[in-house]
Amino acid sequence: MPWTMDDYPSSLKNLDKVVRKKTIDIANSMIDEGYKEDQAIPIATSQAKEWYNNAGHREINEYEKNGKPSERSEAGRKHESNPERLREAEQVVAHEGGWAVKSNNAKRPSDVFDEKDDAIKRGREIANNKGTKLTIYKQDGSVQEEQLY
Incomplete structure (x- = not known):
């Protein structure tokens, strides 16, 4: 199930908003590539935290304004895979x-x-x-x- 900023796993609720947003993006992409949800969440969380720690202020601000978690497609249908x-x-x-x-x-x-x-x-x-x-x-x-x- 693809997640949004309004609908995401409870394990993400205590993350900084930008880190949560990046985590959701990464996790949705991983699921589209065939990962299981229980694999995608911890990997995506780790990668999002690493990105946040290594990103510059401009990059973080740009992502906060323009980056967005993948939105659900029609009626919650899974995104098309893009291998x-x-x-x-x-x-x-x-x-x-x-x-x-x-x-x-x-x-x-x-x-x-x-x-x-x-x-x-x-x-x-x-x-x-x-x-x-x-x-x-x-x-x-x-x-x-x-x-x-």
Whole structure:
């Protein structure tokens, strides 16, 4: 069952609102990928807390304003699975006065950082976990470096 900020497991009730929001996003994605709810919640909670501890103030504020937990689709139907997103390469690109980490075909970045080195570190972590490629771009949009994981 996909969760929202209004309907989520009671184990999330004491989390900071932004951490809860990120946890719900991650858990919903994991369930769409085939994880069981009892597996997804602790993993998503851990990852959301780690994200919060490593994210900059701008990234947290951006997520708090614009990020949203996946909403239930019609009549509570499960979201369509999107396993191809796991095979997409990651990118580090210039983004509104900072640097963003995003999948090749994603509309929005998964993370935004003030410092490029922080974005590269996160991009490497994601690409390594997915076993894909990381492309790091310069401010002018040209390729700085590519790495395969």
